[in-house]
Amino acid sequence: MVGRSRVVVVSRAGTDSMPEQSRRALEAVAEVTYVVRDRSMSKDDARLALRGADVVAATPLVVPQFDRRLLHSLPNLRGLAMYATGYDYLDVELLTEFGVTVSLLPHFATESVAEHAIAMLLGLSCRVHLANDRSRGMTPADVSLRGFELRGRTLGVIGTGRIGSRVAELARAFGMRVLGHDPGVRLLPGVEQVGLRELLMRSDAVVLCCPYERGAPPVLGARELGWCRQGAVVVNISRPTLVDNEAVAIALRTRRLRGYAVDDAVFGLDAHGDLVREGRVLQTGHSAWWRDEALARGGVMWAEQIRRLAIGDPVDVIVPRPRVERLAG
Numbered sequence: 001m002v003g004r005s006r007v008v009v010v011s012r013a014g015t016d017s018m019p020e021q022s023r024r025a026l027e028a029v030a031e032v033t034y035v036v037r038d039r040s041m042s043k044d045d046a047r048l049a050l051r052g053a054d055v056v057a058a059t060p061l062v063v064p065q066f067d068r069r070l071l072h073s074l075p076n077l078r079g080l081a082m083y084a085t086g087y088d089y090l091d092v093e094l095l096t097e098f099g100v101t102v103s104l105l106p107h108f109a110t111e112s113v114a115e116h117a118i119a120m121l122l123g124l125s126c127r128v129h130l131a132n133d134r135s136r137g138m139t140p141a142d143v144s145l146r147g148f149e150l151r152g153r154t155l156g157v158i159g160t161g162r163i164g165s166r167v168a169e170l171a172r173a174f175g176m177r178v179l180g181h182d183p184g185v186r187l188l189p190g191v192e193q194v195g196l197r198e199l200l201m202r203s204d205a206v207v208l209c210c211p212y213e214r215g216a217p218p219v220l221g222a223r224e225l226g227w228c229r230q231g232a233v234v235v236n237i238s239r240p241t242l243v244d245n246e247a248v249a250i251a252l253r254t255r256r257l258r259g260y261a262v263d264d265a266v267f268g269l270d271a272h273g274d275l276v277r278e279g280r281v282l283q284t285g286h287s288a289w290w291r292d293e294a295l296a297r298g299g300v301m302w303a304e305q306i307r308r309l310a311i312g313d314p315v316d317v318i319v320p321r322p323r324v325e326r327l328a329g
Contacts, residue, residue: 005030005054005310006076010062011083012038017059022303030055030310037062047073055079057306060089067091071098079309083302085109085289088212088239093320102318103305106162108298109289114166116288117207117237120261121171123282124205124233125150130279143278151175156203158196158219159210160186163237167207179203182210200227205235212239222247225256233259237288240264252280263288 007030011017014036018026026032035049039062046064050056054076063082064070071077071094080095080102087104095102123129127147133139155171157164160180168178168191180191181199196219200206206228208219220234221244228234234257236243245266251257252275261282267275275281308315 006052007032007055007057007306007310008035008050008053009033009306010035010037010041010049010056010058012036012059012062017083018299018303022300026303026307026310029307040064043067043070046070050074050077052076055081055306055309057081057083057302059083060086063089066095066100068094071095071100079103079314081302081306081309083298085113086211086239087318088214088241091214092318096320101309101314103309103314103316104318105298105301105305106316108301109291109294110162110166112291112294113237113288114163114170116263116284117163117167117209117235118170118174120235120237120263120282120284121150121155121205121207121233124235124259124261127279129282133279139277139279150205153177153204154179154202156181156199156206157191158182158199158206158208159238160184160188160191160193161209164207164209165191167209167237176205196224197227200224200232201229203229203232205233207235208238208242210238210242212241218242218244218247220244220247222250225251228256230256231258233257234261236260236262236264238263240266249275 009017009032014034015023041062041064043064047070056077077100080100082104084104085106090102092102125147127145130139131145151174154177156179157168158181160168160182165188168180168188171178172190178191179199179202180188180193181196187193210219219242225247240262248260249272252260259280263284263286265283265285267281267283269276305315
């Protein structure tokens with residue numbers, strides 16, 4: 001059929017990245033090629049695999065780095081469909097300059113990620129990860145398993161959008177008081193909106209749910225960590241770059257912070273083995289979204305996102321905006 005868009009889908013799972021019914025709906029409106037990769041495509045591979053594509057669909061794991069040279073070699077490209085919620089790894093301004101519309105999946109893993117944030121908070125409070133290591137003979141007997149209860153404590157949520165608002169709701173179910181900080185000032189029932197400094201000074205636990213702005217400084221650097229209540233814990237369910245990792249290590253060793261959890265793996269055993277072995281750092285390797293329900297939703301949503309790009313009616317499009325300052329107090 002003349003006029004059908006050419007779509008290239010790049011992922012680890014190939015045709016299994018989406019349900020058969022969704023795949024058929026996509027293939028009814030576009031010529032679709034599935035490219036299987038288990039790591040980021042090189043620019044040379046991308047030029048060959050994506051040549052002639054109108055729309056490229058990819059996961060963050062395999063997406064190539066779209067720079068000027070690569071984009072010049074893909075003159076037909078007008079849409080990029082990412083199987084992801086965040087996009088700090090993309091130069092959206094450059095893609096927009098080349099006329100490429102970028103769309104995301106902002107809703108597919110909200111529940112999974114919010115529940116994971118609470119799980120990490122419970123991990124720090126109950127020290128479950130450390131107790132498990134103790135049972136396997138991996139933690140010395142002199143390392144304390146003593147934790148604390150959540151009920152009656154104050155949680156500060158930085159970024160009260162989709163995920164942050166759900167984290168706040170779950171925290172209130174545990175009997176926690178909840179403070180919020182968001183430049184958009186999203187008012188939520190039972191959540192007091194305050195400045196960043198006040199939130200850090202009043203909170204027993206802090207959860208970062210805000211997106212990372214490409215090129216922006218950390219939201220929590222040495223100055224901000226110095227505002228934290230003595231013995232507080234911090235959970236970073238977003239990008240590790242939102243936090244100055246070396247400043248966190250110092251805060252943990254000086255007991256300013258009691259614990260730090262991050263959905264990534266940024267603290268190695270060579271430099272920070274003591275913090276890992278003592279359970280003051282909890283790392284979950286970017287697994288917050290990896291749930292049965294999120295994967296099922298994601299496959300359906302991704303296929304529809306790609307289809308909409310292919311027919312020229314995109315959804316959940318990223319609109320480039322001026323770089324914002326860090327979340328200020």
